[in-house]
Amino acid sequence: MLSQFNSSHIEAFLQLARAEGWVCGKWEMDFLLQTFPQGCLVKRDGNEVVGYITSLRHHKSGWIGNLLVTPQARRGGIGTELMQGALHALLDAGVETVWLTASAKGVELYKKLGFIAVDSVNRWVGEGSGSARWATSNWYDPDLLRRVDSSGWGDRRDALLTITSGRGQVICGNHSFLCVQHWPHGTQLGPWGGLLEGQAAPMFELALAAAGRSVFLDVPAGNVTAAALLTRNGFSIRGSNTLMYLGVRPKYAPQKVFALASMGSMG
Structure with missing residues (x-):
């Protein structure tokens, strides 16, 4: 039981x-x-x-x-x-749709339960400069976050966006956002969503300026813009999991998902 x-x-x-x-x-x-x-x-x-x-x-x-x-x-x-x-x-x-990320050992178990692999999620690590200080205010437009995030995942994830943006600092563009979350051992970038590829690089530069020395983020392999940007900035892949779903096929658009909100446990 x-x-x-x-x-x-x-x-x-x-x-x-x-x-x-x-x-x-x-x-x-x-x-x-x-x-x-x-x-x-x-x-x-x-x-x-x-x-x-x-x-x-x-x-x-x-x-x-x-x-x-x-x-x-x-x-x-x-x-x-x-x-x-x-x-x-x-x-x-x-x-209607259940998501998870699976380690190499777990993929076969989840396939037996009916899960389908749709992408890979790579753990990227690199360094920030810590050269900027945030203002105390963390104003952002929640509707922008919801709209951009749902365009990538095909669903509203309001509670997840509220908790992650509330514990971090949010950088917003006209059609994009990036949340910087600080952990005791480093800085996580994510959730990070964008409708326009051109806004990714300046947003990433702002995040690195506010991040500590150790920076990490989980990025869909299907987002080639994110991979190119991270590579140019000296980041490297330190691990990979398989993104899988069960049920109704999601309206998943990896080119709009630059980083996950959590390190595997919440999407």
Whole structure:
């Protein structure tokens, strides 16, 4: 039997996630548990939690992330059970399309559940200059963020945009935006969306000026403009996952998605 992931499980989960090299924090887990609690689950073996999964409903789509089974409990079907639990929660909530990013080890499992590969997501790393300081104000137009983001993902993702832009700083163009999120060990760029390719380079320069020394972002391989821009600025790929979906084929436009909002767990 699966039970609900709650706040008492967060610290143990984060310790396991750090051991796996994942980028995630308590604020993220709090957000997921508050926003879609029925899709955040744990698997117990007696009194011990041996597996975790989270999911998030957007509007017509959802995202599954943070599937993690303790090393000693792996290869026993726990991951599949957790996946099915999260899928049921999302589909029961009316989601038409379910997204996730899969490691090389997970692709076959997800294919068996009906997921289809649509793109790759590359982890790019590089350096910022930290030469600029932000003003205290972080004014931006939420409608612009929603419009640009939905043009790339084919769905409204209001709660995700609110939490990420609220914890970071947002740079806006006429038809584009970029959120700079600071973590203890570096600066994440994303969510980052754009309708016009020409606005990407000046926006990226502003972000690098405000970022710390270590900068990282997850970028769809289908966005060749982003890849060229990152390469010119000395960034390199340090890992890759497969972007997959289940259900109704999404109106996904990777050329409008320059970076994901989270490092794999929320889209």
